[in-house]
Amino acid sequence: MDEEDIPAEELELAEDDPMRNFLPTSFGKQARAANVNEQIGRTRRTDIAERGLGRREAAAVRQPDASRIPRQIQGPVGETPNSDGSEDGGDDDDDDDDDEDEDEDENKEVFPISHELVLKTHERAITTASLDPSGSRLVTGSRDCTLKFHDFASMTPSTLRAFKSVDPTATKASAYQGTHPVNHVEFNPSSAGQILVVPTTNQAKILSRDGEILTEFVKGDMYLQDMQNTKGHISEIVTGAWNPTDRNICVTAGTDSTLRIWDVNNKRSQKEVIVYSSKNAKAERPRMTAVAWGNPAQGGMNVLIGAASDGGLAMWKGGGPFRRPAGKIENAHTRGTCIGGVDISADGNLVVTRGGDNLIKLWDTRRFDKAVRSVSHPSTSAQYPTSNIRFSPNSEYIITGSETGHLHIFSPILTPVITTPVTLGSPLITVLWHTKLNQIITGSANAETHILYNDAISSRGALYVMSKAPKQRHIDDDPSLTTDLSQGLSGDGVVNPNGLLSGANQASISYAARHPTVGLTASGKSRDPRRPERPMVTPFAKSQPDEKHIKEHIPLSSMRDEDPREALLKYAEVAEKDPMFTNAWKLTQPKTIYAKLSDDEDEGPVMKKTKR
Numbered sequence: 001m002d003e004e005d006i007p008a009e010e011l012e013l014a015e016d017d018p019m020r021n022f023l024p025t026s027f028g029k030q031a032r033a034a035n036v037n038e039q040i041g042r043t044r045r046t047d048i049a050e051r052g053l054g055r056r057e058a059a060a061v062r063q064p065d066a067s068r069i070p071r072q073i074q075g076p077v078g079e080t081p082n083s084d085g086s087e088d089g090g091d092d093d094d095d096d097d098d099d100e101d102e103d104e105d106e107n108k109e110v111f112p113i114s115h116e117l118v119l120k121t122h123e124r125a126i127t128t129a130s131l132d133p134s135g136s137r138l139v140t141g142s143r144d145c146t147l148k149f150h151d152f153a154s155m156t157p158s159t160l161r162a163f164k165s166v167d168p169t170a171t172k173a174s175a176y177q178g179t180h181p182v183n184h185v186e187f188n189p190s191s192a193g194q195i196l197v198v199p200t201t202n203q204a205k206i207l208s209r210d211g212e213i214l215t216e217f218v219k220g221d222m223y224l225q226d227m228q229n230t231k232g233h234i235s236e237i238v239t240g241a242w243n244p245t246d247r248n249i250c251v252t253a254g255t256d257s258t259l260r261i262w263d264v265n266n267k268r269s270q271k272e273v274i275v276y277s278s279k280n281a282k283a284e285r286p287r288m289t290a291v292a293w294g295n296p297a298q299g300g301m302n303v304l305i306g307a308a309s310d311g312g313l314a315m316w317k318g319g320g321p322f323r324r325p326a327g328k329i330e331n332a333h334t335r336g337t338c339i340g341g342v343d344i345s346a347d348g349n350l351v352v353t354r355g356g357d358n359l360i361k362l363w364d365t366r367r368f369d370k371a372v373r374s375v376s377h378p379s380t381s382a383q384y385p386t387s388n389i390r391f392s393p394n395s396e397y398i399i400t401g402s403e404t405g406h407l408h409i410f411s412p413i414l415t416p417v418i419t420t421p422v423t424l425g426s427p428l429i430t431v432l433w434h435t436k437l438n439q440i441i442t443g444s445a446n447a448e449t450h451i452l453y454n455d456a457i458s459s460r461g462a463l464y465v466m467s468k469a470p471k472q473r474h475i476d477d478d479p480s481l482t483t484d485l486s487q488g489l490s491g492d493g494v495v496n497p498n499g500l501l502s503g504a505n506q507a508s509i510s511y512a513a514r515h516p517t518v519g520l521t522a523s524g525k526s527r528d529p530r531r532p533e534r535p536m537v538t539p540f541a542k543s544q545p546d547e548k549h550i551k552e553h554i555p556l557s558s559m560r561d562e563d564p565r566e567a568l569l570k571y572a573e574v575a576e577k578d579p580m581f582t583n584a585w586k587l588t589q590p591k592t593i594y595a596k597l598s599d600d601e602d603e604g605p606v607m608k609k610t611k612r
Helices: 018-022 036-042 055-062 093-110 462-466 547-553 557-561 566-567 571-579
Strands: 115-119 126-131 137-143 147-150 164-165 183-189 191-199 205-206 213-216 237-242 249-254 256-264 272-275 289-291 305-307 313-317 327-329 341-345 350-354 359-364 373-377 390-391 398-401 406-410 416-422 428-433 440-443 449-453
Touching: 036 462, 115 462, 126 428, 126 440, 137 183, 137 191, 137 440, 183 237, 191 237, 237 289, 249 289, 256 289, 289 341, 305 341, 313 350, 350 390, 390 428, 398 428, 398 440, 406 428, 449 462
Parallel strands: 126 183, 341 390
Antiparallel strands: 115 449, 126 137, 137 147, 147 164, 183 191, 191 205, 205 213, 237 249, 249 256, 256 272, 289 305, 305 313, 313 327, 341 350, 350 359, 359 373, 390 398, 398 406, 406 416, 428 440, 440 449
């Protein structure tokens, strides 16, 4: 009987047989699919009570003032139960729990705070964050002196990292060259290819979306007293902003009490200089601490708002002139405190400020003389001067952080709407509510970037990252198992066949990696940054060239072997026959007659007459 005629036995298993779990469902290469709902569910934020707040405090957070909160985000009105479970107000505990759950779910549906994505790409406090207009690229700045570039399209749930790290102040590797933290970073709202970067120096920079330096503005002369005559800032720049209508114009605020308006096409001098003068500051110049440029997209006024360290607030027309402010308030906040955050509503009518005197104030640009409303809020400006405050995209809400790590959302009249913990115990420094993504980005002092979103009302961004399949881990992702090809296959590794390895990764770490300042690089330069570079030795200097080649190709090379006196006397006859400079007096020049003396005659010394 042939093998083809042998019938194949079919495996007969019952429907409830456990062996069916080990049988393959199909053959061939399987497509790696993602369980989107499960991945998004893992990023869902836990309940407020589970994040460290008690039941009474959680209820107080949800219902601060129900009379001033819109109906769609109102919490339950009434007293909370006591800690022992007794009733207050006539409601059962079950009814209170149901109301609280419904209210919490309703709040999370209104605001993009139900889920969060955490990025841990920095080493120190995050001071600023910015998203491009489309919401595809995120840039964060930190006190670790670096900018981190994140691309949502290239990130997956298992690869939440920055694709590039840039030090905007690094020039040449040297032991005496220091780096500086980043105060502010902002994408150009009219051109996504330009990023305004403000480090803690007197020179702001324009970077591309890939981190390449496009423009570096000039610094001013620190020895000039008149700030109008300097071409740039003479001290640290604190923050900056883009012009909402002109893609080539930006403004920077410095500690030299000036606002300087720049054209990105002219880096050698600013376009306008605004010198802030104050009646309060008599002994020293007031420092500019915050600036905002209003967007008249909704028909409002185009205004420029600046805040100073003396507590003053000034307003100029966004299109100029900038000689005198259109409005000024001397004591907007307490003198000597830092106004870290300033923002303008979408219609240009409201201005919100967050001062170092633990107050948040609301101002009206149409009557810029006193605050419309003021509420108490703990400030972090003393430790983190870049702590900001922002309007929501449609200016219906105001968001800011706190020193306890909570995200506070206020109504336009500064009534608390909701408070949610983000990084408990670590101050929340910077916040941003993006228009297209409908997601909130926060930066904290614990070097974490949190992206808050809602899977129902948010789009792209963090939601797109969590909707992709996790990247399968490859051997190249482990640096201990790979080789840097720029160092060669063996690099500078030390081969010790009979030695013992002290660690698991010792075999992959070369001698150059363990001693970064010893030896030479591939180009022959010293690895020690303190050692000066040796001058380059050209091939011409290494060998002795041919003497004939020198005489024929190098001009005046024969003068080295010639007597200079003989070289001049050979032109004596030519100079006598055809003088170049005295040819005009050739006919009238008298002939010189010298006295003729014999060899026997010896002229003695001339005797001077003695005075009587």
